[in-house]
Amino acid sequence: MGIFILRRLGVMLLTALCLTFIVFWLTNLYPNLEKLAKTQGNFRMSDEAVSSYLGDRGYLQPMPVKFGQWLGVMPGWVTEKDDGKVFGRCFVEGTPEQERPTFCGIIQGDWGFSTVFKDDVGATVMTRLALTGKLMLCVLLLMVPSALIVGVLAGMREGSKLDRSLSTFSIATTATPEYVSGVIFIAVLASSKFGISPVLAEWGWIDSKTLFLGSATSAMADANFWNFFLPVLTISLYGMGYIARMTRASMAEVMTAQYIRTARLKGVKFSDIVLKHALRNALIAPFTVIMLQIPWLLNGVVIVETLFNYKGFGWLLVQAASNNDIELLLAVSVVSVVVVLVTQLISDIGYVYLNPRIRIS
Amino acid sequence: MEPLTWTGSLSGLNFIFIIVAGLLVLSVLASILVSLVPSSDARAVGADGSLATDKGAAGFINMLTGYLFYAFIAVVLAYLVGGVIMGTSAGIFGGMSRQFLPVWIALIVTFALSITYKRRLGLYGKLFDSTVGMIGFAIVMFWVFTGIMGGVMDLLITHDSLSQVSGMKNKLPGTPLSGAEDGDFGWFLLGGDNLARDVFSRLIKGSWVVVQIAPMATLFAFMVGITLGLPAGYYGGRLDTVLSFLANLILAFPVILLFYLLVTPEIVLTGIPNYMAVFLFIFPIIFVAILLNSRFYTQPSLRTPLLIVVLGVLGWLYLSLISSNGAIVDTGTYRIPGLPAVLDGFDIDGGILVVFVSVVFVNSPTVFRIVRGLALDIKTRDYVAAAQTRGEGPWYIMLWEILPNARGPLIVDFCLRIGYTTILLGTLGFFGLGLESESPDWGSTINAGRRLLSLYPHAAIAPALALLSLVLGLNLLADGLREESLRD
Numbered sequence: 060m061g062i063f064i065l066r067r068l069g070v071m072l073l074t075a076l077c078l079t080f081i082v083f084w085l086t087n088l089y090p091n092l093e094k095l096a097k098t099q100g101n102f103r104m105s106d107e108a109v110s111s112y113l114g115d116r117g118y119l120q121p122m123p124v125k126f127g128q129w130l131g132v133m134p135g136w137v138t139e140k141d142d143g144k145v146f147g148r149c150f151v152e153g154t155p156e157q158e159r160p161t162f163c164g165i166i167q168g169d170w171g172f173s174t175v176f177k178d179d180v181g182a183t184v185m186t187r188l189a190l191t192g193k194l195m196l197c198v199l200l201l202m203v204p205s206a207l208i209v210g211v212l213a214g215m216r217e218g219s220k221l222d223r224s225l226s227t228f229s230i231a232t233t234a235t236p237e238y239v240s241g242v243i244f245i246a247v248l249a250s251s252k253f254g255i256s257p258v259l260a261e262w263g264w265i266d267s268k269t270l271f272l273g274s275a276t277s278a279m280a281d282a283n284f285w286n287f288f289l290p291v292l293t294i295s296l297y298g299m300g301y302i303a304r305m306t307r308a309s310m311a312e313v314m315t316a317q318y319i320r321t322a323r324l325k326g327v328k329f330s331d332i333v334l335k336h337a338l339r340n341a342l343i344a345p346f347t348v349i350m351l352q353i354p355w356l357l358n359g360v361v362i363v364e365t366l367f368n369y370k371g372f373g374w375l376l377v378q379a380a381s382n383n384d385i386e387l388l389l390a391v392s393v394v395s396v397v398v399v400l401v402t403q404l405i406s407d408i409g410y411v412y413l414n415p416r417i418r419i420s
Numbered sequence: 421m422e423p424l425t426w427t428g429s430l431s432g433l434n435f436i437f438i439i440v441a442g443l444l445v446l447s448v449l450a451s452i453l454v455s456l457v458p459s460s461d462a463r464a465v466g467a468d469g470s471l472a473t474d475k476g477a478a479g480f481i482n483m484l485t486g487y488l489f490y491a492f493i494a495v496v497l498a499y500l501v502g503g504v505i506m507g508t509s510a511g512i513f514g515g516m517s518r519q520f521l522p523v524w525i526a527l528i529v530t531f532a533l534s535i536t537y538k539r540r541l542g543l544y545g546k547l548f549d550s551t552v553g554m555i556g557f558a559i560v561m562f563w564v565f566t567g568i569m570g571g572v573m574d575l576l577i578t579h580d581s582l583s584q585v586s587g588m589k590n591k592l593p594g595t596p597l598s599g600a601e602d603g604d605f606g607w608f609l610l611g612g613d614n615l616a617r618d619v620f621s622r623l624i625k626g627s628w629v630v631v632q633i634a635p636m637a638t639l640f641a642f643m644v645g646i647t648l649g650l651p652a653g654y655y656g657g658r659l660d661t662v663l664s665f666l667a668n669l670i671l672a673f674p675v676i677l678l679f680y681l682l683v684t685p686e687i688v689l690t691g692i693p694n695y696m697a698v699f700l701f702i703f704p705i706i707f708v709a710i711l712l713n714s715r716f717y718t719q720p721s722l723r724t725p726l727l728i729v730v731l732g733v734l735g736w737l738y739l740s741l742i743s744s745n746g747a748i749v750d751t752g753t754y755r756i757p758g759l760p761a762v763l764d765g766f767d768i769d770g771g772i773l774v775v776f777v778s779v780v781f782v783n784s785p786t787v788f789r790i791v792r793g794l795a796l797d798i799k800t801r802d803y804v805a806a807a808q809t810r811g812e813g814p815w816y817i818m819l820w821e822i823l824p825n826a827r828g829p830l831i832v833d834f835c836l837r838i839g840y841t842t843i844l845l846g847t848l849g850f851f852g853l854g855l856e857s858e859s860p861d862w863g864s865t866i867n868a869g870r871r872l873l874s875l876y877p878h879a880a881i882a883p884a885l886a887l888l889s890l891v892l893g894l895n896l897l898a899d900g901l902r903e904e905s906l907r908d
Binding site: 392 | 448451452455456482665668669671672673674675676677680681682684686687689690692839843846847850851863866869870873874875877880881884885887888891892894895896899
């Protein structure tokens with residue numbers, strides 16, 4: 060088991076390195092750098108001005124050197140201007156010579172400086188990540204139990220009316236991407252002119268103008284049911300259908316097993332069969348699916364945070380990518396790649412632990 | 421002219437519709453509840469010794485649900501037929517129903533022909549044995565016909581999808597056209613968007629973008645996935661390790677990040693999408709070449725002319741696809757010459773090409789994994805061992821023994837994946853990537869409409885529902901196919 064985990068960790072590290080290098084390469088292509096220089100400097104820069112701006116800031120070094128500096132295994136660039144000003148990757152202008160560090164990269168814990176937010180990347184990512192963590196937690200709390208319940212109910216009697224209805228429901232949810240369900244929810248539940256909110260307000264059933272709030276900006280500071288439920292529901296629905304279908308398949312398979320038949324023949328109550336005998340074995344496969352679904356939730360998070368204007372990690376990704384904020388974008392991709400790889404690792408290890416038939420020597 | 425209501429002079433039907441729909445929902449709920457209670461299973465022995473089982477409450481409710489379902493379909497058909505006959509006097513639905521008349525005719529012809537000859541049509545014919553599959557197929561074909569007739573032939577649209585009409589900005593569905601002249605269609609059936617364009621016509625034009633790109637992109641992704649996945653699964657070893665690592669590498673990227681990195685104007689300037697097109701689009705040619713060669717290499721007199729003709733046509737298509745204005749890559753600083761413009765059969769719009777390439781790129785690793793898994797499973801079967809003993813080549817075994825036996829799961833996944841590709845295309849549009857902002861595709865339209873969502877939801881809701889119905893149709897179709905292919 061130890062060697063298995065070590066090998067997986069090695070592959071993870073390699074994957075993460077390759078992926079960050081691809082992101083690094085794509086963001087450091089010359090047209091992207093030119094756009095960066097023009098947005099940071101001014102839009103009417105001449106070509107010479109652009110290249111001197113980029114050259115001063117170390118952007119025109121060879122790609123592997125820049126990548127090494129970002130990682131912190133190569134000494135950071137230092138530029139000496141003609142008028143004697145000295146500045147570099149690791150220090151600002153006017154730092155005394157003995158206090159200038161040579162290496163500053165992610166190994167040293169320095170994630171760089173965001174050109175969009177004019178702030179330290181590490182701090183920016185952490186704040187946004189905390190906000191998205193809150194959203195994800197709520198999503199998981201809503202999605203996983205409801206998906207498992209739907210899947211177990213559908214799978215315990217395969218082919219029944221209940222199974223048909225719930226399966227149709229889960230197909231419908233997997234067919235509804237977040238930007239569709241989000242738009243429909245806002246129009247039906249959170250508009251003061253359309254949908255059911257005006258009716259409910261007229262009848263006096265709700266105090267506010269709308270049943271839910273169509274924007275989750277206020278939920279960043281203070282989340283409550285009214286302003287946070289719609290984004291959570293929107294993400295949960297799309298992921299739910301898939302988990303429910305997997306749970307249903309797993310449950311239906313377990314229900315045909317020999318030991319379930321034995322239990323039925325012995326006259327065990329149906330509810331006891333489902334809860335005590337079938338459930339535990341049926342939940343092994345969904346565990347893997349849930350873990351692998353978490354990276355997919357990241358996509359939903361980006362869409363929903365944009366749609367509901369919730370300034371979390373997904374919103375940060377959009378901001379960083381559309382402004383070509385290189386170091387922020389790299390940090391964002393490192394985080395998302397790590398999330399993907401760690402969930403894969405957990406799902407593999409968890410599967411081995413949960414399923415006694417599989418042992419890795 | 422008066423603004424149109426939703427159902428116009430057919431509004432008498434609304435009451436019946438609500439009653440039938442409500443009863444249908446109630447009876448479905450009731451039948452679920454009854455199915456939880458074990459049936460008493462009362463049996464009666466008749467005078468002639470036959471055994472009859474009482475259907476009981478559950479049977480009765482099921483029967484009722486069936487009738488209510490037919491009644492529901494009948495009411496919906498009444499709306500549609502009434503709309504076709506009465507046109508806009510039957511309200512917005514009537515007007516839309518009449519506009520869609522060519523689509524209805526095409527659908528009826530397709531279904532009539534398919535059901536008549538369903539026993540001779542293999543898996544496609546079996547689809548018409550399953551209700552779910554038929555519903556899915558009907559929805560999908562509805563959008564396909566809409567895309568072809570509206571997008572290519574300009575049949576269904578009521579107004580130009582790009583022209584702005586003054587006074588129609590953000591108007592509600594059914595608003596009469598301001599300043600209408602003779603020959604103009606008198607209403608904006610689904611209202612106007614924030615640039616005063618007709619939402620209905622844009623919806624129809626947008627369906628063509630999806631119908632055009634999604635199946636083709638999925639097909640290309642399948643070609644790439646099959647060509648790489650079969651050897652990875654069949655040979656295993658180092659080839660498998662390397663290819664799986666690369667596939668996992670792409671899969672570990674969040675899709676949206678990948679899109680943002682690939683589909684920006686700056687990246688398009690560097691020519692990277694063109695290089696990717698050159699790389700990805702060669703796979704269908706490789707696939708077809710190996711497919712034909714492995715089958716016919718024992719008959720060189722047949723194989724050589726066949727390969728020359730097929731590869732000639734495919735090669736020309738390939739070069740036409742990847743080159744525009746006589747160059748494969750044209751970045752401004754350098755250009756790689758391609759097919760000269762005289763021979764260039766067709767030009768793909770630059771934006772569409774980039775979107776196409778990135779969607780194929782995102783989809784192919786998943787297909788690769790599926791094909792690899794299937795190949796790993798199937799290569800242990802007896803018929804593969806028999807072929808190996810016969811002395812067949814590895815590519816013959818992969819393409820003519822393993823692939824046909826993996827077709828069931830692959831066809832089902834193909835349908836699901838077209839739906840997923842449609843969602844991806846919508847995502848691209850939603851973030852304003854790739855296609856131009858005035859493009860009528862559904863994702864871009866949702867993106868444009870969402871800013872005024874709580875005040876004027878119709879501009880975003882219409883494409884959202886269209887996308888939802890298409891993807892749902894594809895999912896139902898896949899479900900029906902799965903059911904029918906398992907029954908073999």
